[in-house]
Amino acid sequence: MNKYWNEFLKKGKIKNLPVIDIHCHMGFFYGSHMPYTEPEKMAERMEISGVKLCVFAHHYSLFDPEIGNKIVIEVVRRFPDKFKGYFSINPNYNLKDNIENFEKYNDVFVGFKLLPDYHKVPLSDRRYKNIFDFADEKGIIILSHTWGGSIYNGPIEVEKILKKYKKIKLILGHSLHSAWDKTIEIIKNYENAYLELCAVMDERGVLEKIVSEIGSDKILFGTDFPWFNHHYYIGSLFGAGLSENEIRKILYLNSFKLLFPTGKGE
Amino acid sequence: MELKFFDVNIWIGKFMNDEREISVSAEQLISKMPCLNIEKAIVYHISQRDVHPQIGNEKLLKEISNRAQLYGILTILPPQTNEVKIYSFKQLKEKKIVGFNLFPKKHNFILDEISLGDFLSELEQRKFPVFFDIMSGLSVDYRDIYSILKNFPKLTCILCNPGIWNTDRYTWPLLEKFPNVYLESSLLSLYEGGIEETVKRFGSERIVFGSGFPERYFESSILQIVNSEIENKDKEKIAYKNIEKIIKEIEYE
Ligand SMILES: [Zn+2]
Numbered sequence: 001m002n003k004y005w006n007e008f009l010k011k012g013k014i015k016n017l018p019v020i021d022i023h024c025h026m027g028f029f030y031g032s033h034m035p036y037t038e039p040e041k042m043a044e045r046m047e048i049s050g051v052k053l054c055v056f057a058h059h060y061s062l063f064d065p066e067i068g069n070k071i072v073i074e075v076v077r078r079f080p081d082k083f084k085g086y087f088s089i090n091p092n093y094n095l096k097d098n099i100e101n102f103e104k105y106n107d108v109f110v111g112f113k114l115l116p117d118y119h120k121v122p123l124s125d126r127r128y129k130n131i132f133d134f135a136d137e138k139g140i141i142i143l144s145h146t147w148g149g150s151i152y153n154g155p156i157e158v159e160k161i162l163k164k165y166k167k168i169k170l171i172l173g174h175s176l177h178s179a180w181d182k183t184i185e186i187i188k189n190y191e192n193a194y195l196e197l198c199a200v201m202d203e204r205g206v207l208e209k210i211v212s213e214i215g216s217d218k219i220l221f222g223t224d225f226p227w228f229n230h231h232y233y234i235g236s237l238f239g240a241g242l243s244e245n246e247i248r249k250i251l252y253l254n255s256f257k258l259l260f261p262t263g264k265g266e
Numbered sequence: 267m268e269l270k271f272f273d274v275n276i277w278i279g280k281f282m283n284d285e286r287e288i289s290v291s292a293e294q295l296i297s298k299m300p301c302l303n304i305e306k307a308i309v310y311h312i313s314q315r316d317v318h319p320q321i322g323n324e325k326l327l328k329e330i331s332n333r334a335q336l337y338g339i340l341t342i343l344p345p346q347t348n349e350v351k352i353y354s355f356k357q358l359k360e361k362k363i364v365g366f367n368l369f370p371k372k373h374n375f376i377l378d379e380i381s382l383g384d385f386l387s388e389l390e391q392r393k394f395p396v397f398f399d400i401m402s403g404l405s406v407d408y409r410d411i412y413s414i415l416k417n418f419p420k421l422t423c424i425l426c427n428p429g430i431w432n433t434d435r436y437t438w439p440l441l442e443k444f445p446n447v448y449l450e451s452s453l454l455s456l457y458e459g460g461i462e463e464t465v466k467r468f469g470s471e472r473i474v475f476g477s478g479f480p481e482r483y484f485e486s487s488i489l490q491i492v493n494s495e496i497e498n499k500d501k502e503k504i505a506y507k508n509i510e511k512i513i514k515e516i517e518y519e
Contacts, residue, residue: 005485012493033434035459045458048493202430202456204482205286226458227431231490239483 004247005238012231013050017248020255021046021230023143023173023196023222024056024083026075030063036226039075043082049230054083055259056225057113057143061088069101069109076108084259086113086143091127099134110259111141111169116152118145123157136165141258143171143196148179155182162190169258171220174199180206184213194258196222197250201236208240216246220255269492271304272506273484274397275426275450275476278329279312279322288480292329292336295479299335302484305506306335308364310397314341315369315404320350327361337513339365339397343373344381355392359518365395365424372404379417386414390421392517393446401427401453408436415444422512426450427478432457434464441468448512450476451504455490461504462495470500474509 007014027037036045037059046054058075060067072085087102087109102109112131116123123144135142146153155176162170175195176183186193195218200206210219223233237247281289290298292309299307311329314322319341330336340363343350353361366389370377379386389396399405406414415421421444428437428449434457440447441464451473454460464473477487491501 008489009492032432034432034457035434035463048495199430201486202482203286204480205288209286228456229458229460229490231493232456232486235486235489236483238489239485 002238002244002247004244008231008234008238012048017050017252018052019050019221019230019234019251020259021051021054021223021225022171022220022255022258023198024054024225025059025062025227026056027059027071029059029227032227034226039079039083042226043079045226046082046230049234051225051230053081053259054225055086055110055143055255056083057086057088057115062090062113062115062118065090065093073105073108080107084108084110086111088113088115089128089131090115090119091121091125092119099130111135111143111171114142114144114153116145116157117147117150120152122152124160132161132165132168135168137167139167139169141169141171143173146172146174146176148176148182155179155186158186158193159190162186162193166192168192169194171196171222171258173222175210180209184210187214187218194218194220194254196220197233198222198224198228201233201240204236204239207236207242211240211242211246216242216249217254219250220258221251268303269488269501269505271302271475271488272509273299273304273307273477273479274424274474274509275452276307276309276479277312277315278309279325281312282316290480292333296333296335298484302488304484306337308337308339308397308509310339310341310367314367315372315402318349319343319373323350327363330362337362337364339363339367342366342368342382342385344375345385346381355394355518359516364513364516365397367397367399367405369399369402369404370406370410377406377410377414383417386418386421390418393422393512393515395422395424395512395516397424397426399426401429411440415440415447419444420446422446422448424448424450424474424512426476428453430456432460434460438464438467441472448472448474448508450474451491452476452478452482452487455487455494461491465496465500465504470496470503471508473504474512475505 058071060071061069069087076083076085085108089112144153169192171194173196177199278292311322311326313325323340326338330338477484
């Protein structure tokens with residue numbers, strides 16, 4: 001069996017393999033009990049599985065327009081080595097100073113997070129336009145929630161964006177869950193699209209299929225932490241029979257290149 | 267510490283809608299188990315759910331009869347229609363059957379005192395486990411579980427696949443009120459802090475190891491349990507001791 005597997009079993013982490021979780025959250029969530037939602041506790045838990053960096057959108061920044069992104073700034077400034085932030089966009093409150101604030105706190109935010117299914121606004125809606133225009137001009141990361149059957153962030157809406165914007169780095173959160181053939185087609189057709197694995201890895205057979213079709217270079221490790229557990233999802237990569245090289249890319253290298261294209265920035 | 271496992275949440279057989287090509291035969295299953303230190307497993311045959319309980323039950327009995335590592339769960343229907351062969355508890359013991367499961371939503375019946383009251387009452391007395399696959403949507407929902415346990419409070423229930431989002435709000439009240447309710451571990455391992463906080467609140471005795479294979483991966487559940495922030499003695503209970511105890515306490519005679 002894979003050497004990494006034995007080391008993860010024995011020590012919980014691998015010495016020279018830091019993990020980057022590209023899809024995280026923080027704070028209470030209405031829909032379920034999450035015991036470990038505080039940044040202090042999350043940072044502690046990250047140590048156990050060798051997760052070096054979590055890129056997160058705070059639940060309150062997604063769901064509570066009154067709190068918004070302020071809370072992310074405070075947390076990242078307190079834990080600059082552990083957390084980076086997504087600037088959450090709720091297009092129902094698409095404030096004029098969003099872009100200004102994103103740029104102002106460039107030590108905090110590494111990209112934008114969109115949640116169209118929850119905010120009930122399709123990706124191609126004009127209310128997102130200023131964000132996409134800005135991100136495209138600068139080549140900025142956008143993590144969007146995506147799901148196969150959705151009219152807000154399903155394959156049709158995702159393709160509308162990818163056809164128009166060639167320089168954004170669009171991370172498809174949950175990899176267009178359930179529309180797996182479409183997922184593969186989109187990655188083959190659009191160079192600036194990336195897959196994120198949360199909710200993919202709890203369905204055995206899907207990751208195997210995706211990797212066999214597109215390889216592992218465009219796949220990023222993400223878990224919705226603190227919803228889901230790092231070891232559980234790391235175990236899935238081994239269950240899918242991926243090689244050490246593929247696992248290294250997915251857990252670390254691919255996200256590192258995306259976040260720090262110059263090779264520095266740790 | 268090298269942990270060994272007794273997996274309570276596996277099905278075998280050829281799946282009707284196998285888009286993901288996940289179906290697994292008993293032979294393939296037992297060839298996979300040793301390298302992960304899974305010594306034993308409790309399985310059912312997917313035909314019990316998707317074809318007919320009688321067809322599936324007989325397939326299952328055949329598959330496990332000459333494989334010492336495998337124990338079985340039979341599927342039941344309301345006895346009034348007389349569709350499923352009834353075995354005596356003595357026979358069930360000989361055939362390595364350690365539980366029943368039910369799929370009322372798929373098989374179109376109502377699980378309550380009217381349909382299965384006498385039977386559930388006997389299971390309760392004999393401490394014979396009933397396995398519920400909640401997330402499938404084909405068995406029962408939490409409202410059903412709450413109502414069954416109100417009437418049969420000592421029933422040994424093993425809640426498998428309790429839900430894809432953290433289900434503490436549903437399951438913790440059950441753990442608090444009913445001593446013979448157990449949670450299968452695989453999705454607790456998926457929830458961040460799911461294993462640790464449940465153990466802290468209710469003790470490790472209330473969790474039994476499962477993987478959800480072949481729909482999910484063995485490696486996911488194993489890696490989380492091995493690295494969970496609980497004591498080694500608790501890991502052992504979850505990994506195999508609790509289910510061994512539950513089986514030992516069944517009153518077959
Ligand atoms: Zn998310």
